[in-house]
Amino acid sequence: MATRTNSIGKSNGIRMSRRTFTKLTALGTAAALSGIGSVSAITDKFPMIASASPEEPGVKLVKSNCTHCAVGCGFHGRVENGVCTGIEPWLENPINAGSMCSKGTSIAEILNSPLRLRTPMEKVGGQWKQISWAEALDKIANKMKEIQSKYGPDSIMYIGSAKTSNEYCYLMRKFAAFNGTNNIDHQARICHSTTVAGLANTWGYGAMTNPWNDMRHSGLIMFFGENAAESHPVAMLHILEAKRRGAKFIVCDPRFTKSAAVADMWVRFRSGTDIALLWGIANEIVTKDWHNKDFIAKKTYGFEKWWDVVKNYTPEVVEDITWVPAATIRQLAYEWAHPPDGKPACICWAMGATQHTVGTQNIRAMACLELLCGHVGKPGGGTNAFRGHDNVQGSSDTSVLSHLLPAYYGLTEKDWKHWISIWNEHAPITYEELKAKFAEYPAGSGKSLMNVTGIPVSRWHDAVLEAPSQPNPIKMVFVWGHSLNSIGRTKTLKAAMEKVEMIVGVDPHATIAASLADRPDGIIILPASTQFEQDGSVTNSARQTQWRNRIVEPLYDSRPDGWIIRELANRLGFGQHFTYEDTARPTSDYQRMVSPELILKEFNRGSLGIMYRGKTPERLKAQQLQCATECNVFSCEDCQAKSGPLTGQYWGLPWPCWNENHPGTPILYHDTVPIKEGGHYFRTRFRATGSTPGNPISDDGVSQLQEGGYDQKNADGTDGDGWMYQINESFQSLIDQNICPSGTGRARFRAWEMPDPVPVHREPIESPRPDLIDKYPTYNDVADLYRLKTPYKTIQDERKNLVNEYPFILTSGRQVEHMGGGAETRSCHYLVELQPEMYAEINPAVAMELGISHWDWIWVENRRGRIKVRAYVTERVNEGVIRNGRRVEATIFLPYHWAGILEGVSYADRWPPGTEELAYGESANTLTVEGFDRTTVMQETKAALCKVYKA
Amino acid sequence: MATHYKFLNVIEKCINCGACFAICKDQNKVPHGTARVKIVTINEGRPGEKNIPVSCMHCTNPPCEAACPTKAIEQKVVKDWQNKEVIVVTVDKHKCIGCGYCGWACPFGAPQYPHHLPAELEERKGIMDKCTMCVEPFDPKKGEERLAKARCGLFCSTKARLGGDIAEIYPQYKEAKARSTMAWQERVI
Secondary structure, three states: OOOEEOOOHHHHOOOOOOOOOHHHHHOOOOOOOOOOOOOOOOOOOOOOOHHHHHHOOOEEEEEEEOOOOOOOOEEEEEEEOOEEEEEEEOOOOOOOOOOOOHHHHOHHHHHOOOOOOOOOEEEEOOEEEEOOHHHHHHHHHHHHHHHHHHOOHHHEEEEOOOOOOHHHHHHHHHHHHHOOOOOEEOHHHHOOHHHHHHHHHHHOOOOOOOOHHHHHHOOEEEEEOOOHHHHOOOHHHHHHHHHHOOOEEEEEOOOOOHHHHOOOEEEOOOOOOHHHHHHHHHHHHHHOOOOOHHHHHHHEEOHHHHHHHHOOOOHHHHHHHHOOOHHHHHHHHHHHHOOHHHOOEEEEEOHHHHOOOOHHHHHHHHHHHHHHOOOOOOOOOOEEEOOOOOOHHHHHHOOOOOOOEHHHEOOOHHHHHHHHHHHHHHOOOOHHHHHHHOOEOOOOOOOEHHHOOOOOHHHOOHHHHOOOOOOOOOOEEEEEOOOHHHOOOHHHHHHHHHHOOEEEEEEOOOHHHHHOOOOOOOEEEEEEOOHHHOOEEEEOOOOOEEEEOOOOOOOOOOEOHHHHHHHHHHHHOOHHHHOEOOOOOOOOOOOOOEOHHHHHHHHHHHOOOOOOOOOOHHHHHHHHHHHHHOOOOEOOOOOEEOOOOOOOOEOOOOOOOOOOOOOOOOOOOOOOOOHHHOOOOOOOOOOOOOOEOOEOEOOOOOEOEOOOOOOOEOOOOOEOOHHHHOOOOOOHHHHHOOOOOOOOEOEEOOOOOOOOOOOOOOOOOOOOOHHHHOOOOOOOOEEEEOOEEEOOHHHHHHOOOHHHOOOEEEEEEOOOOOOOOOOOHHHOHHHHHHOOOOEEEEOHHHHHHOOOOOOOEEEEEEOOEEEEEEEEEOOOOOOOEEEOOEEEOOEEEEEOOOOEEEOOEEOHHHOOOOOOOOOOEEOHHHHOOOOEOOOOOOEOOOOEEEEEEEO | OOEEEEEEEOOOOOOOOOHHHHHHHHHHOOOOOOOOEEEEEEOOOOOOOEEEEEEOOOOOOOHHHHHOOOOOEEEEEEEEOOOOEEEEEEEOOOOOOOOOHHHHHOOOOOOEOOOOOOHHHOOOOOOOEOOOOOOOOOEHHHEOOOEEOOHHHHHOOOOOEEEEEHHHHHHHHHHHHHOOOOOHHHOOO
């Protein structure tokens, strides 16, 4: 066929302006990628993109990181005349090699969204009114002072964000401390707090053990309550590569998810029975003698007492609890113990495993399964917790949490003094001065609330409506980058938001912080800059920190989070502690006085417990630069630099990164390589009464040192916890001697101080099996858990036969097109076009019986309320069973990203005009049960009961 | 020597994340309600579920070109982003009369007929729109220099969608395909 050389000519000038944003109408002049010739000698496969900019006047490509999940994908923002006109792939980023999902590729649209909040706004007399920044900040600071003097500092709740950079997360935690309260919390509470508690109590650190890329080396990848195809699509790049190399990919999930569609095997089990299924697998492994006895003897503790519990969970017993046939459990056990080619197996999870009353124990059970076959601490093995937000690992590391100080230090006097000594170096502050800011409770008892865990975000609304163990309930709330529709029980939330005296929302979008409460005044919302308008570092799920450059200057009248914190601190009288002036930045730069580089250095200095110390801004930027000047430096196989000046360094310097000479520790507990090359051991963290330095013991007197091991060290090599507190030491001499300062301890099958030393199956609060509740009851009620009364047994017993009224199992989860509460993604045309409406997935058999057709309106109802949604008739969810002539145990699945409608009534009119999202829907969390994890107060969103009927 | 630019989809790896759809919209400003690439799912919700990204495949012998009465659809040679001469199938929106014959001729359903068009074409509804291989819009500053760079292939979250020189992507396709099938049944305990 004849073809003609070029000249598509002037005919194809696509000049569709995508919005009224006039600067963007000149989209016809997109970037050409010349300059390839100069670097093509380096690589044929991935020609350079970044270096195109010099030859392309007016076009700049800026390296940045996506904000939509914790994989940490890199991309180039394309900037023309100071406006972001699109994105280009960053092919050399070892984590994603250019790949992104639908949310990531919509970043330019999300950044430039005309629906963003443009100026500070206040609700007065039922009307939204524009106010200036100065007026808004003055009003907020005055109200804070009023509340603090009238009700005490604990009556202000600070809800922080996992979307903020490490630096401003750290500043946020410090801000709460200077306001004299521990009532600060963020998404990690309702996301992976149980992972941190479960893993940290098993072997020392509560983080994903292996990097994303490392899954390429796995022999078997098992998903438990994780749907990476929707929640972490780019993780599937590595998982499917592993599968191509011969690995098996098994998905255990109540739903046939998109991940299950590409798996080798899919096992359906009942929501909330993870432990039973895991113990069924473990039971079969030990019965068949497939466990790694050498590993268990040398490196673990408590196997015998663990077996005393697990021996009762035979595959037949588990079949009755979980729906999974005993033969399938035996097959899973075989696969787990015999991955192909002798490679290790890794287990991955997300909210499906964490959001349960037994969340922490679910995670413990998974870690025990890893220990059983010795899969942990090896390339290709490990426990991979897929965290949710882009910086949720970083915000956990900087501890925007009510029970921790930055870097996972506790709330004891020693830990406070550690951080105050760091803060004192910046501006003078003493322990006594800070302690004076905190309230005493009970009054006159001399017990400072400084050392008491604060209110968790999952129950902050209860702390408004009930009587928490503090001087007064919550009276004012900061919603600083948190979608409240991800918190359970929307109606309770609404009542709480109507009762507090003031709500302060800080977010690029108005969100439901502005709109859920039906109140005429008392709401101020501040437009924060997006992550693409401020510099800072972000830590992804695999502990890799990347430097995120601003793509453009803050749009509209928005301001970086750090600037807002400092302005408030100035007004509250402790601004000097929040001023980090970087004279290299221009005076017009809002980050000049809150320099992320200086703040990161301060955090690094104090972060000995997890060792951010090697992650200096200079090293992070050098990695990025190296990635820009030379191609394929960092290997996609293990994220290590194979050439150039950074040879040996791991991408993102995963913590623990002991000092500025250390390459980072990509795989936790990988004890066959030297410490200075990224080796690591189980920590000697667990010490029952009677332990001494050098001899940590369990409650039954067993040494917690592994065979030939040693205790944690001071910098001079003596036994002690000095490695966590000696801020002036570099620990280089220990590293040189290949001594791990955190010790070489044993991982625990049995965690003696936890509510369940060995996890046991406990039925959810609302169980569809009344007959199992007696045998596997939930916990006893707790009088004071994170300052609140928490009933377990009482409400479970009361709802024992609830299945007669509400026969179906309610669970919730993700849609790939939306993120979190969805304020950003539901404001994006493309994503709304892909996923325009809220729905409930329902099995065809159930739908037929109820007379429901696909896309009909239905009500999903339980004790917390009801929601009106579309019926998505699909076999993804199960059809249940017929018991006593009634259909029960069918699963109803709800995506949780939606807001704007409550019980069939829209509250879209309560958004500030012009900021309404494009698509609304009922919030799935309207129906969330009042169940909470026993250790971390994670809400139980994945197992409740409901009924369905046609609307 | 010009070479053909194509798409190949390793459907065993497609997870229906929608990246191709979204980046196409973002890059090419495709109007609402129109999709130059769309993921079609078969057997949704049950074992055997497969997702297939469907778009213009830039056929070697395009049936749409044969069907087009005004010669609006043509195969052309342009440069790609690696400075190689490549052949793609293009549509000249000024010649298109919106008859829809290409829609009948195309085996993939690729031609789209959006109602919302740029201002200068507003009076002619239903002008055909389809994948351009992200060939850059005409820029008078650069003259006739036009670069093709299919963003959907570069951004695909699992590298299931391969876009580019057929000689380059076909070996990648074969390699990816080799062991990506449902292997479970083959490996019996």
